[in-house]
Amino acid sequence: MQLSFDPRPFDLLGGLKVWGVVCLVVVALAWGIAGLLMFLQSGAPGLARLIDLTTGLIRDFLQTSPRRVWALAVHTFREAARKRALWVFAVFAVLFLFAGWFMPELKQSPDMAIRNYVSFVLRTITWLTIPVVGLLACWGLPEDIRLRSLHTVVTKPVRRQEIVLGRIVGFLGIGLLVLLIVGSVGYVWIVRQVPENFGQVTARVPIYGELRFLTREGKSEDEQGMEASGVNVGDEAIFRQFVEGNTQARAIWRFEGVDMNRLQNGQLILESTFQSFRTHKGKVDQELLGQFTLVNPKNGVRVPLQTFFNREFRRNSYNVTERNSRGEGGKLELKDEQGRTVDLAKDVLDGGQLDVEVACLSPGQFMGMARPDLFIRLPDRAFLTAYGKGLFSIFLMLTMIVVLGVMSGCFLKGPVATMLTGFIFLVGRLSHDFLQQLTSDKLLDNPKLQMRGRGLLESLYRLPTHLGPQIEVEDNTTQRVIKAIDNIELNALWGVKYLFPDFTQFDATAFVANSFDVPWDAALLPNLATTIGFCVPWIIVGYFALKCRELEAK
Amino acid sequence: MSTSPENVIVTRNLTKTYRDFWGRPKVKALNSLSIDVKRGEVFGLLGPNGSGKTTTLKLLLGLLFPTDGEVSILGRPATDVSKNEKIGYLPEESYLYRFLNAEETLDFYGRLFDMPASVRKERTRELIKMVQLDHAKRRQLKEYSKGMTRRIGLAQALINDPELILLDEPTSGLDPIGSRDMKDLIIGLKERGKTVVMCSHLLADVQDVCDRIAILDGGELKVFGRVQDLLKDQGVTQIKTSKLPPEAMKEVEAVLQKHGSKVMEVDNPTATLEELFIKTVRESAARPGQRYIPPSN
Ligand SMILES: Nc1ncnc2c1ncn2[C@@H]1O[C@H](COP(=O)(O)OP(=O)(O)OP(=O)(O)O)[C@@H](O)[C@H]1O
Ligand SMILES: [Mg+2]
Numbered sequence: 001m002q003l004s005f006d007p008r009p010f011d012l013l014g015g016l017k018v019w020g021v022v023c024l025v026v027v028a029l030a031w032g033i034a035g036l037l038m039f040l041q042s043g044a045p046g047l048a049r050l051i052d053l054t055t056g057l058i059r060d061f062l063q064t065s066p067r068r069v070w071a072l073a074v075h076t077f078r079e080a081a082r083k084r085a086l087w088v089f090a091v092f093a094v095l096f097l098f099a100g101w102f103m104p105e106l107k108q109s110p111d112m113a114i115r116n117y118v119s120f121v122l123r124t125i126t127w128l129t130i131p132v133v134g135l136l137a138c139w140g141l142p143e144d145i146r147l148r149s150l151h152t153v154v155t156k157p158v159r160r161q162e163i164v165l166g167r168i169v170g171f172l173g174i175g176l177l178v179l180l181i182v183g184s185v186g187y188v189w190i191v192r193q194v195p196e197n198f199g200q201v202t203a204r205v206p207i208y209g210e211l212r213f214l215t216r217e218g219k220s221e222d223e224q225g226m227e228a229s230g231v232n233v234g235d236e237a238i239f240r241q242f243v244e245g246n247t248q249a250r251a252i253w254r255f256e257g258v259d260m261n262r263l264q265n266g267q268l269i270l271e272s273t274f275q276s277f278r279t280h281k282g283k284v285d286q287e288l289l290g291q292f293t294l295v296n297p298k299n300g301v302r303v304p305l306q307t308f309f310n311r312e313f314r315r316n317s318y319n320v321t322e323r324n325s326r327g328e329g330g331k332l333e334l335k336d337e338q339g340r341t342v343d344l345a346k347d348v349l350d351g352g353q354l355d356v357e358v359a360c361l362s363p364g365q366f367m368g369m370a371r372p373d374l375f376i377r378l379p380d381r382a383f384l385t386a387y388g389k390g391l392f393s394i395f396l397m398l399t400m401i402v403v404l405g406v407m408s409g410c411f412l413k414g415p416v417a418t419m420l421t422g423f424i425f426l427v428g429r430l431s432h433d434f435l436q437q438l439t440s441d442k443l444l445d446n447p448k449l450q451m452r453g454r455g456l457l458e459s460l461y462r463l464p465t466h467l468g469p470q471i472e473v474e475d476n477t478t479q480r481v482i483k484a485i486d487n488i489e490l491n492a493l494w495g496v497k498y499l500f501p502d503f504t505q506f507d508a509t510a511f512v513a514n515s516f517d518v519p520w521d522a523a524l525l526p527n528l529a530t531t532i533g534f535c536v537p538w539i540i541v542g543y544f545a546l547k548c549r550e551l552e553a554k
Numbered sequence: 555m556s557t558s559p560e561n562v563i564v565t566r567n568l569t570k571t572y573r574d575f576w577g578r579p580k581v582k583a584l585n586s587l588s589i590d591v592k593r594g595e596v597f598g599l600l601g602p603n604g605s606g607k608t609t610t611l612k613l614l615l616g617l618l619f620p621t622d623g624e625v626s627i628l629g630r631p632a633t634d635v636s637k638n639e640k641i642g643y644l645p646e647e648s649y650l651y652r653f654l655n656a657e658e659t660l661d662f663y664g665r666l667f668d669m670p671a672s673v674r675k676e677r678t679r680e681l682i683k684m685v686q687l688d689h690a691k692r693r694q695l696k697e698y699s700k701g702m703t704r705r706i707g708l709a710q711a712l713i714n715d716p717e718l719i720l721l722d723e724p725t726s727g728l729d730p731i732g733s734r735d736m737k738d739l740i741i742g743l744k745e746r747g748k749t750v751v752m753c754s755h756l757l758a759d760v761q762d763v764c765d766r767i768a769i770l771d772g773g774e775l776k777v778f779g780r781v782q783d784l785l786k787d788q789g790v791t792q793i794k795t796s797k798l799p800p801e802a803m804k805e806v807e808a809v810l811q812k813h814g815s816k817v818m819e820v821d822n823p824t825a826t827l828e829e830l831f832i833k834t835v836r837e838s839a840a841r842p843g844q845r846y847i848p849p850s851n
Contacts, residue, residue, distance in 0.1 A: 060635075065668055067665065068665065068666055068668060071662065075651075078653070078654075079651070079653060082653040148645075148647075148649040149651050151649050152643070152645060152649045152650060153666065154616075155615050155617070155638055155641065155643045156638055156666040156667060156714075157639045158638075158666050159635050550617075550618055551617055552612050552617045552618045
């Protein structure tokens, strides 16, 4: 029931900047190399031709005729339909018919059951549509060229980018249709699997905050003057940090934009998925005790709330309004630390900022938390919304694959185009994290976080000289040259990383299956930006490849 | 390149060398071809198999890029897409989509010309009727016979009512009536002021419809000129009169004898194109690399 990653809002401007830089570098490189080759081949006229090609690009794209693109798209669609390429999707229906037999029955835990069903459906849809539509896209143009049917098309007033775009739109149409059909089948299937629990299938809308910690002495900085952090209880991955019980240690979330009007019926609901870490047994089935304190950072109002038990591996929903209602008619009664009655709207939420401090009250035990482990729950959306957005994410990934496939088909034969597309997809899917780690901006800029013995040359130097990674190399000219060259390598790697899109980001299953809505700023926006950011250059590459290609000389 | 308005096609030193994957020259398919085609004429490209006719057409259309030399077609470079608005091309083999039927095929190509729906429909109907495929217009092209495929190929070449029509072996695969119709069609196009360039092996057809021809062999231009001029034998004078009585005939012979000539034949004076063609190809084999100039010129 917890996210194992951190859904952060996407920094559109920063992304655009990186995109711009990478595009500039790639264009400059391509231009330089092409210019050099053409100059070597045919001298000045070669350069003139390069300039001609470049201006031709702008001219051609300005003259794109949407009607021709549409005609080609419809044609592509019809081709796939007539060649009965889509029968594969019948497999999907069959899969669903039988899947129910093999899925574990999880009567005791409806959350888990729903999660299993939803992940199963979304994964199946992904892994069925991507290969089929991808294969269609990779083989479309090469077959068209091989059978020479494209030749008749290019003797009509059709511009090359119209062919590329027409193919893309056509395959996307197929993808969309298929997604809609299998998506609906999947939805109906989910609904029928969990009829009695369908009320629990929903799309929660969270507000996430920024998390910081206080030390066990209640300070915000540790002895070394570093920002306080929680305790690492020995996990290798430090996704969650732990707060020690019965000390001054706190985890503090700061939420922005919290407003009575946005809340669910004016009720403040805190949902948490903290981990419990026990250093001694105590009563084994006794859950750890915790306490929230609401703080308004603007006016300093501090409201300790009723304590709660942290149930592990489950959603803990803490309704501030209900849990703190006493007096006549179950009215909400909040008291600040001095015992004065305060009002949720007027005092606590005034100014839109809210800090929530979390303390562990069980002595000697630890409570583990990461940023997405606590959020304010806004009114839910319908499950269908989240499901639809999940499908939309898959559609964006499909778009990437289609554009990539069509682009490869512009200069490669079917099998090779398939291999290239598959390669880029796999690299983007499997090893993006690895590339990211190797070259993350932090590593390049922040010496403290730099990998020890980092670059290739430096490692080559360290190995035979038995220099451990903890020892700094001496600072002389040779070493500086080595470092400089290594920096070029790492920067090149940094650039290469951006040539492979991160295909993992399109998987919205974690949201939908965990009954979250798919957030716009942390998922859909970056997905959309990635799709556009990659597809535009790919389309241009396809256009050039097709333009410079002598169709007849195979 | 200078192009006068009446020259629809101009090529200068057009050369094409096919290369293999590594860029090594494989076949020199066309060598230094310089011809021009005038507006409103029917131009024939002749030559044995593999002499570079199809290559020439593809160079004109920008399907191939020349190794050397220049092409101007309708006053534009061959790679300019907008020239295609006014061009119709019937490929050597019909490179059409086999999963479409005749109507869909024409409709599809019509859309590529951005033609409005009503015009498209009308043209489709007309053309299908013209190529006599009415009975099969709903059948997919993969079921078509060779001649039927040629017919639909021709129809798609004419969908935009082009000014310049390039036909690669238009009569191949057609039945006798079909070839007859094709010839009539070409003459009809010419009458409407269109320019036609065709390759063909059927010399009788070429002789009937072409104004000018070029004969290629091994990628080289061997003969180029007006059909009538090329076939006229300058060593022979033909006198055509109303029927002569025998005594008049004797007198004519006497006159001729006085001038040192003699009657060789009282019939059919022009050579056929077939003779010219065979002679050209033989000559070319005997003296490779040379332009063959018929003795008359
Ligand atoms: N794609 C190609 N790759 C390599 N060589 C080719 C290619 N196309 C044609 N050729 C060669 O170019 C030469 C000219 O071929 P072309 O097709 O122009 O002949 P053609 O005059 O049209 O012959 P035909 O009367 O048989 O149609 C031939 O030697 C042929 O083998
Ligand atoms: Mg040919």
